[in-house]
Amino acid sequence: MLNFENLLTQDANGWHWHLPNYFNIAYGCVRQHVEKGQGDKLAMIVEDQFQGTSQLTYRDLDQASGRFNYLLKSLNISDGERVLIRLPNATSYPISFFGCLKHGAVAVPTSTLLSAHEVAYLAKDSGAKVLVTAKSMWPELSATLGKHDNLQTVLLAGQGNVPDTSNDSGIEVIDLDQALAQSPVDDSIFASRPDDPAYLVYTSGTTGFPKGVLHGHRSLIGRMPASRYWFNFQSGDRILHSGKFNWTYVLGSALMDPLFHGHTVIVHEGKNDANTWPQLIAKHQCTIFIGVPTIYRQIIQKTNFSADDVPSLRHCMSAGEHLSDEMLLAWRERFAMDVYEAIGMSEFSYYISQHTGAPIRPGAAGFIQPGHQVMLVDENLQPVASGQEGMIAIKTDDPGLFLEYWQLPDETTESRQAGYFLTGDYARQDEDGYIWFIGRKDDIINTFGYRVSPHEIERVIKTHPQVADCVALGDTIGKDKTIVSVCVIPVNEQALDEQELLEFGNQHLARYKAPKQVHLYQDFPRTKNGKVLRKQLLADLTNKRQSLTVSQTEVQA
Known part of the structure; x- marks a missing residue:
């Protein structure tokens, strides 16, 4: 029987992958445990708010x-x-x-x-x-x-x-x-x-x-560094995940990785109530809790649960968006443990993370997980010096890396240069190896843990008969709170029902993609060749909000 731990080894020359000739994820996550005599162990428990509890060995x-x-x-x-x-x-x-x-x-x-x-x-x-x-x-x-x-x-x-x-x-x-x-x-x-x-x-x-x-x-094998350095798995772990299987983050961290290592996963279906998660941790004696910053924030702000209520819990994990320093400190104070963050992407899952072997530095994303060959490069694809900003580049022979963009051969080819996949994400690495994530130099919106293309939103909103043009933006309206706002130029300067447009968005887009605010414009700031200046639009929204806050403060005074 194949020893999966030998698929990633380390020697004096570094880390080495040893991929088998044949490998199927279903064998790694399911069949191997039956063959090892662990078939009666619980693989999954589903707590459905309306249909009760179901489970699978x-x-x-x-x-x-x-x-x-x-x-x-x-x-x-x-x-x-x-x-x-x-x-x-x-x-x-x-x-x-x-x-x-x-x-x-x-x-x-x-x-x-x-x-x-x-x-x-x-x-x-x-x-x-x-x-x-x-x-x-x-x-x-x-x-x-x-x-x-x-x-x-x-x-x-x-x-x-x-x-x-x-x-x-x-x-x-x-x-x-x-x-x-x-x-x-x-x-x-x-x-x-x-x-x-x-x-x-x-x-x-x-x-x-x-x-x-x-x-x-091979992607399951490629996430072994995360299993070792982010999950901190121990024998008998029971993992509660707050997410849905369809999200790439959850597909890996709830469905595949824990089952690959023979653990038990608990998930929930139903309304999002902050009390649900501590209650399920206590009910099922969960040892690991995985969520997004919004969930941790809700537990802190809307419940009175503390470490005494969840004595089985020993490890907490988060991804999707940055967990604020304030929330990390609040969680430490209430639950007497850290929340370990990770960064990933649809093309590579999570590959940078914090781990128990090093203290968390507030604001830092953690470390490149041992086993992954990742560099920060400049515009000439040369490694940058410590402390300097560079694009994150991943070795193309890493088994965790995606195979291709579906039916987009040119985009697949363009994303890989000089033996590296160019992520488009920028970061800097300090002298101690900590990664400080800067983000993408494009316009992708990060809202409540979801990454959303503004072009996708704009394509839908522009089909509304009263919309001549629009621009979707990630509008930060509070600390760690970003919503989708849409700036709209109405057709022929006609009156536009903003609420009706929001409903239109809800009907044609997923809820997390649908705009939450509408801002009307006669025209957008543009470059000489007609390209919309998105940063200037976003700055205008921020200035308007600040001016409104000042005006309200003066009125109250």
């Missing part, structure tokens, strides 16, 4: 994903074909995900927050032949997705009957739970090589449309 997950594997074969799905997964946090998620990988298909995780039109775009772009979604979600999707030729089958999970959404699309709609119950267990696992495609995630693109980021089965 490693043997349950192995068998159920084997039935899903058989189901895909019965549908004549070939290896390499895509299966779109749009599910809430439920046991059907890992069953579908690992079932895809066992079959050799490519899983395409998709957020439940996306609108029907956005899901339709992903279905078309990925060429997915199968969609796995919840029965409650299908009526909204059916009319839009029925227009795409590639989609052949929809598998509906969850309680209740299959909704009646008859149309002329020719799509076969199947009750997933019934189909799995009637399917035999297929114990086979596709003999994938490390570089074979495993899953396709979508991220905000620069053209106004999401772009696919294709990962290989």
Whole structure:
């Protein structure tokens, strides 16, 4: 049996990867534990606010994903074909995900927050032949997705009957739970090589449309440095994650990494209530809690829980956006432990993090995880000196790096130069090795842990009949609080209903992408060649807000 710990070793010459000839994520996360006699150990617990608690042992997950594997074969799905997964946090998620990988298909995780039109775009772009979604979600999707030729089958999970959404699309709609119950267990696992495609995630693109980021089965091996230096795994760990499986961050840190190492994962489905997380930690005796800064902030500000209420908890982790120094200190005071941050991206997951072997320096992102070859380079792709700003560049032979941008060969090629993947993120490294993250020198909006392309928002808002032009911005309205604002030039200077435009955004965009404020303009500041000066627009919004604050203060005085 393969010893996975030997896949990343260190000697006097540095770190070395040793990839096997064949490797399948489903084997690493599921089957290996059954073969080791740990099949009865709990792999996952799902706490659903409305449907109660459900759980899977490693043997349950192995068998159920084997039935899903058989189901895909019965549908004549070939290896390499895509299966779109749009599910809430439920046991059907890992069953579908690992079932895809066992079959050799490519899983395409998709957020439940996306609108029907956005899901339709992903279905078309990925060429997915199968969609796995919840029965409650299908009526909204059916009319839009029925227009795409590639989609052949929809598998509906969850309680209740299959909704009646008859149309002329020719799509076969199947009750997933019934189909799995009637399917035999297929114990086979596709003999994938490390570089074979495993899953396709979508991220905000620069053209106004999401772009696919294709990962290989090797990606699980490539995240071993995070398992060693960020998670701080110990025997018997029980991990509570506050996120949804469809997010790349959660897909790795909740679904794959903990299961790869044989631990138990607890996730929640339902309304976001700050009290939920400490309560679940106590109920399930969780040892690790993983969230985003917003969740930690809510627990501190909206609950009275403290370390005495969660005695099992020993390690906390955060990613998605920076955790403020103020919140870190508040968490230390209340829970007597640190929160260890990490930085990652859809193309590479988390590769810079804090760890228990070194003190946290407020404001620093942590260290390059041992095993990853990462440099900070200047515009000539030469290493910068300590303390100097440089672009983060990752060695292209790192197994954690994505395979390609889906159907974007030119963009894939342009992103890799001189043997390195150029992230577009900038940082500096001090003499002690700490990384101080600066960010991207582009316009991507980081709002409540989500990275959003302004071009994608603008593309949608510009379809409104009263909008002549618009610019979407990340508008910082308070400490560690950034919202999406949209600056709009109305058609022919007509009156524009701002509330109606916000509703339009909510209908056509995921909630985290939809604008929260509208600012009206007659024209935008531009360069001589007509390019909008986004920084100047953002500065104008900041100045207006500050002026309003001063005026309100004077009135109160």
